[in-house]
Amino acid sequence: MEKAGTDLTKRSIWRTLDIPIIIAGFLVILPILGINRTTDFAIFCIFVLAFNILYGFMGRLSFGHMLYLGTGAYAVTLFSEHVSGNPLLAILAALVAGALIGVILGPIIVRTTGACFALINLAFCQVGYFLVLVAFSRYTGGEDGMSAYFSKMPLLNFGNKGIVFGFVLFCLVLAYFFLKKFTASPYGVLIRSIKENETRVKFLGYNTFNYKWITFIISTTVSAFAGALSIINYGYVTPSFIDPSRAVEVIFAALIGGSGSLYGSIIGGVVYMAISNYLASYIPRWEMFLGFALLIVVFRFRTGVWGFMTGLFTRRRDALTR
Amino acid sequence: MINTIAYGLTIGAILYIISIGLSLTFGTMRIVNFAHGFVYTIGAYLLITSLPMVRDNFFLAAVIAVVAVIPIAYAIERFVIRKLYGVSIDYAIIATYAVVLIGVDSIKWIWGASPIPLSDPIGKYVNIFSVTLPMYRVLIIILALVIFGVLTVFFKKTIVGKIVTASLEDKDAVKSLGINVDKYFSIVFVIGSCLAALGGVLYAPITSVHPYMGMMVLLISFAVVLVGGLGNIKGTFVSAFVLGLIMAITGRYWGPAAETMVFVVMGIVLIFKPVEV
Numbered sequence: 001m002e003k004a005g006t007d008l009t010k011r012s013i014w015r016t017l018d019i020p021i022i023i024a025g026f027l028v029i030l031p032i033l034g035i036n037r038t039t040d041f042a043i044f045c046i047f048v049l050a051f052n053i054l055y056g057f058m059g060r061l062s063f064g065h066m067l068y069l070g071t072g073a074y075a076v077t078l079f080s081e082h083v084s085g086n087p088l089l090a091i092l093a094a095l096v097a098g099a100l101i102g103v104i105l106g107p108i109i110v111r112t113t114g115a116c117f118a119l120i121n122l123a124f125c126q127v128g129y130f131l132v133l134v135a136f137s138r139y140t141g142g143e144d145g146m147s148a149y150f151s152k153m154p155l156l157n158f159g160n161k162g163i164v165f166g167f168v169l170f171c172l173v174l175a176y177f178f179l180k181k182f183t184a185s186p187y188g189v190l191i192r193s194i195k196e197n198e199t200r201v202k203f204l205g206y207n208t209f210n211y212k213w214i215t216f217i218i219s220t221t222v223s224a225f226a227g228a229l230s231i232i233n234y235g236y237v238t239p240s241f242i243d244p245s246r247a248v249e250v251i252f253a254a255l256i257g258g259s260g261s262l263y264g265s266i267i268g269g270v271v272y273m274a275i276s277n278y279l280a281s282y283i284p285r286w287e288m289f290l291g292f293a294l295l296i297v298v299f300r301f302r303t304g305v306w307g308f309m310t311g312l313f314t315r316r317r318d319a320l321t322r
Numbered sequence: 323m324i325n326t327i328a329y330g331l332t333i334g335a336i337l338y339i340i341s342i343g344l345s346l347t348f349g350t351m352r353i354v355n356f357a358h359g360f361v362y363t364i365g366a367y368l369l370i371t372s373l374p375m376v377r378d379n380f381f382l383a384a385v386i387a388v389v390a391v392i393p394i395a396y397a398i399e400r401f402v403i404r405k406l407y408g409v410s411i412d413y414a415i416i417a418t419y420a421v422v423l424i425g426v427d428s429i430k431w432i433w434g435a436s437p438i439p440l441s442d443p444i445g446k447y448v449n450i451f452s453v454t455l456p457m458y459r460v461l462i463i464i465l466a467l468v469i470f471g472v473l474t475v476f477f478k479k480t481i482v483g484k485i486v487t488a489s490l491e492d493k494d495a496v497k498s499l500g501i502n503v504d505k506y507f508s509i510v511f512v513i514g515s516c517l518a519a520l521g522g523v524l525y526a527p528i529t530s531v532h533p534y535m536g537m538m539v540l541l542i543s544f545a546v547v548l549v550g551g552l553g554n555i556k557g558t559f560v561s562a563f564v565l566g567l568i569m570a571i572t573g574r575y576w577g578p579a580a581e582t583m584v585f586v587v588m589g590i591v592l593i594f595k596p597v598e599v
Contacts, residue, residue, distance in 0.1 A: 061412040108593050114411045115354040119544050120592055123585035126541065130582040245537060248419055255416060285431060291423030298417045299405060 064125030070242025072227025098224020334566025343514020349553015365519025
């Protein structure tokens with residue numbers, strides 16, 4: 001019994017000290033992977049978090065989430081080029097652009113569910129890709145993309161990779177904290193109920209449309225945030241930030257980590273980035289490997305790495321109490 | 323202009339041939355089958371492999387390619403799709419996408435990643451309304467009409483077709499009659515996959531053959547299916563030709579926008595007629 005007790009406190013430590021644990025985790029992988037890659041990983045984790053709010057918590061699989069990432073990326077670049085080189089203002093502009101696209105597309109998109117939701121997102125992503133690549137290529141640089149220049153701030157000199165890493169890690173923690181509060185609130189319970197059974201939520205008297213719309217806007221805004229941060233990191237935007245064929249990356253990351261868990265999103269983001277960064281150089285047929293890994297995840301580990309680990313802990317605890 | 327319309331009808335015919343299988347799996351099993359695009363690609367590649375074997379006889383090579391797709395389609399159905407019945411639709415999307423990843427990588431492994439061009443297999447031209455059209459394109463349109471006729475008879479007159487039509491309406495009621503619906507679904511799946519491969523075979527001489535050719539076509543066929551209505555055989559026929567014409571007419575004025583226009587139309591249709599899945 002005593003052992004079970006300590007195990008329980010161990011789990012609650014994981015819960016209460018989550019933010020220091022995330023920071024510590026990234027500081028541990030920092031010397032292993034190098035600063036550029038770790039920053040990249042952290043940005044991708046923000047994107048996975050944004051995606052998972054929609055997929056894991058509200059149960060809507062979007063196949064075109066690259067559109068919202070790309071919106072942020074292009075907004076930050078265009079803002080720095082035409083309005084002001086202040087990076088913080090540019091990020092703010094990207095957040096506004098992300099929220100705006102959620103407000104505009106939301107009413108069309110959130111009315112659908114299941115396959116339709118996935119595909120209509122994909123369709124909009126395709127339209128956005130076309131707009132960036134061809135229609136507005138005069139402003140976006142078309143296939144070549146364009147560079148973004150940011151002016152130096154007194155404390156935030158984004159030319160220094162260390163400061164970029166610190167800033168990105170801070171942003172990741174910020175996004176995590178915000179989404180944690182959001183999902184733990186009664187509002188978060190409501191969107192999870194929408195995932196389980198929307199009709200019943202409607203019967204309880206809630207206007208589910210508004211809740212879905214707001215959740216969609218939050219997801220697009222945080223995705224745009226991730227897009228903006230990648231531009232701060234790279235200093236360069238290309239249409240690959242909005243490429244619909246890359247949509248599967250974030251889905252896979254969310255699945256590996258385990259949908260419906262914020263911790264899981266971060267683990268999934270890191271694991272996916274590690275696979276795609278390193279596996280490709282060691283295994284020539286890595287797409288095939290990825291395909292088989294996806295099939296195994298879908299048929300065997302539906303709860304992902306995090307769900308599998310927590311499941312393991314719970315099972316061991318049950319065995320000990322017995 | 324007539325030339326553009328003829329081109330649109332050709333695209334529409336090929337889209338119809340590809341979409342019908344997608345529409346049926348979507349309508350009967352509620353599964354978004356990304357593997358359909360892979361089957362389409364492999365059809366074109368099998369054509370390329372079989373062409374030299376039959377001394378460049380396009381017709382024979384096409385038949386071989388379509389027949390050779392049957393075991394591949396059956397394997398996909400048996401080992402992936404069948405396990406997805408009744409599972410959340412998200413997992414179905416991801417699992418079939420995984421099949422695409424594996425399949426496309428195998429294609430790159432076997433045939434290489436560079437595009438392979440094919441020439442027009444007939445090379446003759448016909449005069450219709452004082453416009454010269456390639457014979458091949460006219461034949462594709464006629465073939466699509468024939469397939470439409472055959473499928474209409476198949477779904478109205480044969481017992482397999484009747485069972486499938488009934489289960490499109492109400493799967494549980496058909497099941498309670500003691501009919502093994504899943505068995506008929508796998509038949510429908512294989513037929514749909516063969517038609518997708520036929521679409522790939524027919525489209526190969528018009529464009530070049532490359533490992534990722536299935537993805538864009540798949541997205542457009544999804545648009546066709548959603549606009550036409552899930553599992554609606556006539557609706558798919560009409561929407562395939564309408565969207566084919568839209569693509570051709572847009573492409574005439576602004577080439578790169580052709581595919582995007584299809585999605586714009588799909589978005590507009592979905593706003594006014596949301597699909598319940």
